[in-house]
Amino acid sequence: MRFYNSIINPKLVYSMIVAVAIAMTVSMFMMFRIGLNMSDHHVPLADAAQEVMTHTTEFHLWFEELVQGDPSVDANEVWMHLDHAEWYANAMLHGGTNHEGEYIPLDDPLLHEEINQVLILLHDLKEIAHQRLEPGKDSAIGSAIDQVFDASYNKAMEQAQEVEETLRQAIAQEVRNLGLILGAVVFLLVSLVIGIGFIFYKQEAERKLLEEEKLAQEKRYRISIRTANEGYWMTDENGNLLEVNDAYCELTGYSREELMRMNVADLEARERADEVADHIKDIADKGRARFETRHRCKDGRTVCVEVSATVAPFDGALRGFAFIHDLTKRKIAEQALADSEERFSLAMEGSSDGLWDWNLKTNDVVFSKRWKSMLGYSEDELENSFDTWERLVHPNDINKAKQAIDDYLSGKISKYEVEFRMQHKDGHWVDILARGRGVSAKGDNGYKRLIGTHVDISERKQLQFKLQRQANIDGLTEIYNRIYMNRKLEDEVQRAIRFQTPLSLLMLDLDYFKQINDTYGHQAGDACLVELATLMKGLVRSVDTCARYGGEEFVIILPQTSPENAMVFAERLRQKVENMVVRYDDQSIQYTISIGIKSLSQIEKQSSEELLKGADNSLYLAKQNGRNRSVSYPMVDPSSE
Structure with missing residues (x-):
């Protein structure tokens, strides 16, 4: 034990343990106080959010009684509930004090926006309530103004509930964080005590082994050297x-x-x-x-x-x-590597593909002459460096290109092959297909080098784009064709069902199109179809889809569009067509269209086929009822058949 006393003073160690324990205890108490202060700050605000909902609810209930003419209801008390709700919301933003206590204002910009939204909705609710009390207004339950009033109330309640939920979650998260911190402090304290005890034990064991190790060291040294x-x-x-x-x-x-x-x-x-x-x-x-x-x-x-x-x-x-x-084997390997690199250098010069060689150990890169000329540069215009490649790759493609390298080097993929764009010297973008493989030094676990090629696939990409366009675009009108429309409609139907959003479909047809062809000729008829397609493209949103369904029939897919809004859009389109004049071969041609409308919410079996069928039925009714009109045909009740 004299050895211990010469290294560690037990009294000093004990004092350190006591000091650490006291410090951790004080830290735990301070963290606990901080946690309580944080909770005391948020809990009143959460209660204030609850008060907003309570007073808004009471206002809604008593206001309905007031509207119904209940003589026992005091109008001032009804309005006072809404004033209280606004006061609590303002207290959450700017602070305030009442008989229930003090409210410290929030410093969270996100919650500020949410509470401001609550105040706006409460103000809207008050405005609508005043409108219901105007003389001569139909304010009965179920009336239009009553429905608007209820909708405004529901929005205000939902927003206030969202604010309260956010505050409650913040409180819960603070409590959880505090618990984790306290647990960590306790764990560190226990670990410290165990660690100090282990140090005492380890030093004692090492002291006992020291002399034996010293005696055996020379013997082991001689044996290891000899063998x-x-x-x-x-x-x-x-x-x-x-x-x-x-x-x-x-x-x-x-x-x-x-x-x-x-x-x-x-x-x-x-x-x-x-x-x-x-x-x-x-x-x-x-x-x-x-x-x-x-x-x-x-x-x-x-x-x-x-x-x-x-x-x-x-x-x-x-x-x-x-x-x-x-060094005999290493020198032989170095010479073989030098010979291999010489052969590779000759291959790089003669290849039609751009060749590159990246040393992963030194980060040195070599680009072949063809690699540079593919991008419009001469041999000495581009530096052989990884930064050169990184600078020339399209900003939207660089992450994908780097990820492919990482995935290959980490073994996630078996071969390195990726497409990206690189900037040509004249500014345009060249489509590149990069392929490569790793080279390992004998005995190494990882790759030493990555060697590969760049192939200019711009012409192939352009051909693919042209073929894809021909497959999806109508050749005459330059809008989507029926094949693409069917796929797109199926996707939109599934999306609308999944997210519970409205979806409407318009099917339209040129009225008396055969007469246009007979009177002015088929080329004039084609001109009418093109003008109609151009008009539709100018009216729809980016999320909408226009397509030629066949002949003189067209389809417009309107995501997130209710039946009412679909009818508004259809009428707008129909009127523009009615007032449009097509000039062809010194002739002025005017025509009208009929539009059938169907929304996903109007059909019992929600599918793209049923939606198309419904729109076609609506179009048929538009034709039967005189043409030049928009018809939205509701779902037939099966019980009436």
């Missing part, structure tokens, strides 16, 4: 060999006894004896050195070796210690 895979020797200050291991004997072909009679100068093939002596002195002055040289073997040949030498005192004298590593 090491690398050559080893120990010399005196003049370079005479005092000890060698089996690996060096095997490397040079000499026996241990032969080597023990030799000097370093006898083995050194590149330096004379006087140069070896100077080298030994230089190493002694510096303390250590690492260098490549060649050693003589017994059979007369020489081997390339790397020597790691150290000079240090040993057994009362200055000794030289050296590990000798055989």
Whole structure:
């Protein structure tokens, strides 16, 4: 135990533990107080949000009684409820004090916006309520103004409830965070106590092992040196060999006894004896050195070796210690790599694809001449660097391109192949297909290099775009065709069902189109179709879809559009067509259209097929009822059939 007392004073350790325990206890108490203060700040605000909903609800209930003419209802008290709701909302924003306590204003910009929205909705509710009390107004339950009043009340309640829920969640999150922090403090305290106890135990065990380890160290050292895979020797200050291991004997072909009679100068093939002596002195002055040289073997040949030498005192004298590593295999591999790189360089020059070679260890990059000319640059105009590639890749594609590299290097994908755009010297974008593979050095776990090609696929991409456009676009009107419309309608129907949003479909047809063809010719009829398509494209939103359904029939898909709004849009379109004049071959042509409307909410079996069928039925009715009109045909009640 005297050893312990020389390293750690037990009284000092005990004092440290007590100090840490007190500090952690104080920290826990302070964190608890902070948590309570935070909760005390938010809880009144959450209660204020509840008061907003309570007074708004009471206002709604008593106001209905007031509207119905209940003589027992005091109008001032009814309006007072709404005033109280507005006061509590303002207190949440700016602070305030009443008989229930003090409300500290919020400092959360997001909640500020939500509470401001509550105030706006309360103001709207008050305005609508005043309108209901105007003389001559039909304010009965179920009337139009009553429905508007109820809708405004519901919006205000929903917004206030959202504010309260946000505050309650903030309180709950603060409590959870506080619990986690307290748990962490307790854990650290326990860990500290256990750690100090472990330190005492570990030091005692190490003390007992120290003498045994010291005795065994020299024995292990000699055994490890003798059996090491690398050559080893120990010399005196003049370079005479005092000890060698089996690996060096095997490397040079000499026996241990032969080597023990030799000097370093006898083995050194590149330096004379006087140069070896100077080298030994230089190493002694510096303390250590690492260098490549060649050693003589017994059979007369020489081997390339790397020597790691150290000079240090040993057994009362200055000794030289050296590990000798055989570089023969490495030199052969380096030469093979140099030959391979030369062949690769020649291949890079002659390939029609752009070739690149990225050294992952040094981050050096080599781009072939074709790689640069593909982008309009000469050999010396682009620097061979990763930054060059990164700068030229399209900003919208760079993350995708880098992710493909990361996924390949991490093993998530088996091959590196990705498409992206790179900027040409003249400014336009070139579509590139990049392929590559990793190259590993023997014995390495990861890749040393990534080598690959860039192929200009701009023409192929343009052809793909042209084919895709031909598959989806009507050749005459330049709007979507029926095939694309069917896919799009199916997607919109599924989206509307999933998110419970309205969806409407318009099917329209040119009135008396055959007469236009017979009177003015088919080319004039085509001109009418093109003008109608152009008009539709100018009227629809970006989320809407116009398509030629066939012949003179067209379809417009209107997402998030109710039946009423669909009718408004249809009438707007119909009137513009009615007032439009098509000029063709010095002839003025006017025509009208009939429009059938169907909304997803109007059909029992919600599917794209039923929606099309319903719109077609509505179009049929528009034709039957005189043409040049818009008809929205409601779903037939099956019980009436």
